[in-house]
Amino acid sequence: MILRFSPRNSSGILDHQVFLEGKASLTTPMRLIENDEGCEIIYTQLQRPGMTEEAFTEVEWVTSDFEALRSMLESRPSNGVVFGDEGYETA
Amino acid sequence: MLHSVVVVVSIARPFAEVHKFCADPVNFGRWNLMPDTPMEPLGGNEYLVDLPQGRRVMRFMPVNNFGVHDYQVYQPGESEGPTRPLRLVRNEAGTDIQMTWFRQPGVSDEQFQSELEWLRSDLLRLKTFLETQAP
DSSP: EEEOOOOOOOOOOOOOEETTTTOOOOOOOOEEEEETTTEEEEOOOOOOOOOOHHHHHHHHHHHHHHHHHHHHHHHOOOOOOOETTTTTEEE | OOOOOEEEEEEEEOOOHHHHOOOOOOOOHHHHHSSSSSOOOOOOEEEEEEEETTEEEEEEEOOTTTTTEEEEEEEETOSEEEEEEEEEETOOOOOOOEEEEEEOOOOOOOHHHHHHHHHHHHHHHHHHHHHOOOO
8 A cells, every 4th residue: 555645734734645556546635733732633534435324434443543643642742843834843 | 722613515616716716815805794895905915804793804824735725813903813724625526615613712602603603604605606606
């Protein structure tokens, strides 16, 4: 499987495209936005052709991934990353 | 952190068309609650506009390729306001508009629900405008 990510940007866009051999690529929109002193991830689940209603509404595997990301980031000390116009820089 | 809700409205127009429309701030004056509202340029990405809540400054994000159209609304004389995140994403031959609405400090449950209703009706007005009248 090949994953292609959006170029680094200051809008918090984290879209990624999944390439599976013999299948059309899938783009998943994802964005990080600031919320006070914290931030939020917005993940868009699209109901692809052929996807059942059940599969579409079953998002537990997505939320558990994000819970893991949240735990990892919240348990680490701040590393002084600065959010600049051209993306992310370590201070 | 603030409580937030993402409101999504699907527009049956191509991404490129919706993105181009939203990229010109002057178009805001064409579809909002008071159609043909003048947008007085203040320089940069700032415009003075009469909104239902009074005269406000709107500052729009510079144009980008990601469909991000964040903006701020604040009182004239102030230097900035809370950012309102707005993004367009491709959805097959159409476009989804996704707007994140934050519950600001001091806003009651009831007031927040009312703000969300305003937002939904605004976005539906934009959808109708783009699907029937634009460009």
